[in-house]
Ligand code: KG4
């Protein structure tokens with residue numbers, strides 16, 4: 001097989017010399033896909049690269065969903081002093097860290113780049129300068145080695161991870177994506193095909209966790225732990241009494257109770273106003289913990305109610321969903337997982353959540369999304385650019401002229 005690939009690359013190089021650039025990609029990817037068609041899923045290895053925010057991450061995942069290697073360099077210590085992510089600094093650290101993250105990932109899998117079958121990279125959405133670093137690296141690696149290239153939607157990667165190595169997590173499913181940039185419920189009809197049910201009208205839930213944690217004066221957790229300030233708030237909440245400062249659940253009044261959308265800005269501001277009015281002391285550990293618990297309880301109740309509503313909407317649309325998938329950084333929160341498990345139980349479907357450490361950003365989810373898209377021939381040209389703002393339900397509108405046969409017949 002290795003010999004076959006070397007031959008095919010050489011043969012392609014000869015042919016490509018005689019072709020115009022527009023034809024090059026199609027020829028190269030078709031040849032590669034034919035070659036992949038001869039491999040069993042367990043033998044296929046996809047390199048995934050993630051640099052959309054402040055994690056420089058990479059992984060190699062097999063076509064049957066085994067993690068062969070993964071590396072994640074967080075930048076929390078870099079941004080902690082600023083109280084939030086500084087885009088220019090994030091990009092500079094991706095530039096510095098990505099080469100070694102890639103090297104470490106390949107070494108960890110015992111592979112060289114020549115042994116990889118495809119390169120997948122987060123194409124968007126995210127911070128422009130950060131996305132650019134990963135996309136440029138992936139394009140160069142793939143083009144130089146004539147490998148298929150897969151541009152991945154970051155939120156699709158969060159969603160599809162629940163299917164990694166799991167034949168039983170089938171489409172369609174209801175998906176709850178809760179991260180630092182997104183809070184949305186969707187129907188996942190298939191790879192590349194999503195329909196939004198509800199979305200946040202203002203802040204994402206992750207943003208609200210982060211800002212409330214900051215207003216409560218909570219410290220960033222250890223630099224090499226994932227997740228940012230959200231885990232700090234969860235840890236404080238575990239020591240607190242949620243009943244001491246009762247907070248209203250957002251969008252619970254009759255006018256907005258029937259909407260599947262979310263809103264977290266009012267809840268966040270409520271906490272800040274209470275602090276400014278002296279209702280609690282952000283320097284007193286017990287006040288911090290009680291307020292954290294109260295915020296988490298209201299935020300989780302909001303997520304639970306709107307997820308239940310999304311399930312009802314999905315059924316009303318005639319969608320017989322197999323499960324509820326929850327992913328994104330906030331889905332690593334134990335209270336969130338418990339609440340969504342209760343919704344799933346009431347709906348008589350399982351809740352499928354990736355393990356907490358894989359709910360936050362990582363390279364594994366990008367590599368696995370690469371596997372899923374490769375299976376359907378959803379490849380991208382070596383010339384593609386990143387997309388900073390990119391609604392998940394617009395994914396199916398992207399042109400895929402090189403849609404080739406599947407390697408997974
Ligand atoms: O998915 P993710 O790693 O990055 C984005 O795509 O945005 O999500 C990061 C967000 C941050 O807002 C972080 O504070 C939040 O997820 N988060 C949590 C927890 N772990 C991460 N929020 C609440 N509880 C957690 N345990």
Ligand code: ZN
Pocket residue numbers: 154158179180328329360361
């Ligand atoms: Zn994410």
